[in-house]
Amino acid sequence: MNPSPAPLRVAHVIWALGLGGAEQVVIRLAAGLDRTRFTPLVCCLDEPGAFAPQAERAGLEVVALGKRGPVDARVIGRLQRLLRRRRIDVVHTHLWGADLWGRLAARRAGTPVVVTTAHNVDSWKRWYHLALDRWLAAGTRLVAVSHEVRAFYEERGVGRGRWQVIHNGVAELPTPPRDRRPLSALGIAGQDPVAALVGRLVPAKAPGVFLEAVQRAALAVPSLRAIVVGDGPLRSQLEERARQLGLGGRVVFTGLRHDVADLLAGVDVLAFSSEREGLSMAMLEAMAAGVPVVATRVGGTPELIETGVTGILVPPGEPQALADGLLAVLRSPEQSHSLRCAARELVRSRFSLRRMIEDYEAVYAGGSATAQLLTATRGA
Numbered sequence: 294m295n296p297s298p299a300p301l302r303v304a305h306v307i308w309a310l311g312l313g314g315a316e317q318v319v320i321r322l323a324a325g326l327d328r329t330r331f332t333p334l335v336c337c338l339d340e341p342g343a344f345a346p347q348a349e350r351a352g353l354e355v356v357a358l359g360k361r362g363p364v365d366a367r368v369i370g371r372l373q374r375l376l377r378r379r380r381i382d383v384v385h386t387h388l389w390g391a392d393l394w395g396r397l398a399a400r401r402a403g404t405p406v407v408v409t410t411a412h413n414v415d416s417w418k419r420w421y422h423l424a425l426d427r428w429l430a431a432g433t434r435l436v437a438v439s440h441e442v443r444a445f446y447e448e449r450g451v452g453r454g455r456w457q458v459i460h461n462g463v464a465e466l467p468t469p470p471r472d473r474r475p476l477s478a479l480g481i482a483g484q485d486p487v488a489a490l491v492g493r494l495v496p497a498k499a500p501g502v503f504l505e506a507v508q509r510a511a512l513a514v515p516s517l518r519a520i521v522v523g524d525g526p527l528r529s530q531l532e533e534r535a536r537q538l539g540l541g542g543r544v545v546f547t548g549l550r551h552d553v554a555d556l557l558a559g560v561d562v563l564a565f566s567s568e569r570e571g572l573s574m575a576m577l578e579a580m581a582a583g584v585p586v587v588a589t590r591v592g593g594t595p596e597l598i599e600t601g602v603t604g605i606l607v608p609p610g611e612p613q614a615l616a617d618g619l620l621a622v623l624r625s626p627e628q629s630h631s632l633r634c635a636a637r638e639l640v641r642s643r644f645s646l647r648r649m650i651e652d653y654e655a656v657y658a659g660g661s662a663t664a665q666l667l668t669a670t671r672g673a
Contacts, residue, residue, distance in 0.1 A: 302380060302383070303326065303331050303333050303381070304383070305385050306394075307335070312525075314574035320348045336372065376402035383404070383408060392429070413592070414570065417497075427450055437571075439460065439592060440458055441571075462577070462647070462649030463645070464581070464646045465581065476560075487518050488507060488517065488619050489522060490563075491553060496527070497569050499609070502611075505538065505616075514624075519544045519545070520544070520556065522553055523549065524548050557582050560584055562586075563579040570589075570591050576588060581640045585633055586598060586636065589606070601628075
């Protein structure tokens with residue numbers, strides 16, 4: 294009998310395990326890999342990040358390389374030595390900084406398989422970013438989290454015809470009972486309807502549009518309260534904007550939270566005001582938890598949301614449209630219930646965590662050519 298092959302050693306490379314959907318993909322994907330076939334490692338180029346303890350509790354080893362500033366070429370050598378020392382078989386990079394430095398280090402280390410996941414419609418990228426993407430695409434297995442992300446890159450000549458779409462996925466959980474106690478701790482009365490925004494407070498998420506939508510929706514529903522869950526460079530500016538809009542006593546900024554699921558159990562509607570998205574993990578989690586979603590029609594969001602069926606889509610940058618979507622959910626318990634049920638079923642059938650993990654495992658295994666290359670490498 295032939296012995297079972299040794300597990301493939303997979304290194305996930307990312308800037309840090311901070312607040313964000315890509316970071317949650319890394320943690321859940323690495324933790325969920327079949328340990329008889331894969332041995333995961335999470336490598337943070339910068340610091341470990343606020344969610345490193347979550348990864349470690351899931352049984353993952355997290356290594357931080359202490360990159361200094363946006364341009365610290367020394368991190369290439371540090372990562373290269375780590376990959377060689379650990380005899381890494383697969384390098385999987387996430388987000389631009391790690392995509393650049395991680396792929397350069399993997400090339401220098403001679404890592405047999407390199408995978409890059411594009412998590413967003415990165416419209417911010419300039420010509421030189423895309424030129425580097427085109428160059429680094431050679432020899433890289435390219436994955437996009439949505440068809441829209443794939444189209445964005447292919448239209449710009451990055452790996453044209455070589456992309457595979459693997460949608461993000463989340464675990465299926467029992468429908469949580471309504472529980473307003475975590476919201477009560479924030480000073481929100483049990484009977485008040487609550488709208489929420491969850492995510493990084495950065496321009497791409499357009500959180501200011503959410504605040505304006507809350508102001509307009511409150512004209513029709515005076516008891517409306519709102520929570521903004523997350524942190525980021527715009528926080529102080531948004532808190533000032535809330536005061537200017539007269540929302541000081543209506544909106545609670547919670548900062549970074551590790552109990553988002555508990556907060557969502559008391560929320561009536563979750564809003565996404567983003568200007569660009571890949572395929573939002575926060576949105577998937579809300580849908581899986583049975584929280585109705587109102588979101589802007591950007592990026593991969595229409596691959597999740599069908600208006601009036603699994604949620605409500607509105608145009609980006611239009612506070613009144615977002616307010617109207619919030620009111621449509623808040624004013625109709627019947628529609629709210631219908632959206633909850635359809636969204637949960639969609640996530641269960643098409644966007645499960647297990648399906649996402651299995652799809653990536655197939656990419657890592659890579660077929661006979663990669664297997665032969667790995668065998669040759671191990672025998673060297």
